[in-house]
Amino acid sequence: MKFFVDTADVPAIAELNDLGMVDGVTTNPSLIKKSGRDILEVTKEICDLVAGPVSAEVIATEADAMIAEGRKLADIAENIAVKLPLTWDGLKACKVLSDEGKMVNVTLCFSANQALLAAKAGATFISPFIGRLDDINLDGMELIEDIRTIYDNYAFETEILAASIRSVNHVLDSARIGADVITAPPEVIKKLASHPLTDKGLATFLEDAKAAGIKIV
């Protein structure tokens, strides 16, 4: 399973990247706003840092304008994935940009039928938003399962990028189902390392090491 980091915070990406935890990055206009940076400048910086796909989202809503923005974003670096919303115009833009050989991440997916359309339009990634479905009392993981089944039934190559991940359990469930990629905030990725028994066991080992006068270097 690939790990993408869902942020435009360059130092946070760099910290995880140094550990080999970053297979790609996803951003969106809200994350760019949070970074306080210029979209083209911060995206270029992220692309220089990370080898894998870096999703940068268009803000136009009409297909021709989305295509123009997508081409401009794709010019930033070879590892840009143009992020397009799952609207009819977004699907039109997806087809055109995919046919040009650009990576496309179709975002804001909330149904399996939407995911089916994105795959047919040639999307490289489909981003179903788990957390936002959970927020309205729907089952985000059920959507991931449905898309996995449908894509496998027809051997679609579009990768399932489980997005809007809010907890470590979202990561675990996505891995169990077989999502190709998860994108999560840096804090969630770091939390994957935590376990109370690890902390407790380490505390005991350190106490015993001290009592025994163990020194290694």
Ligand code: E4P
């Ligand atoms: C994905 O690409 C989106 O940027 C992101 O996962 C949205 O997450 P949120 O619902 O927590 O804003």
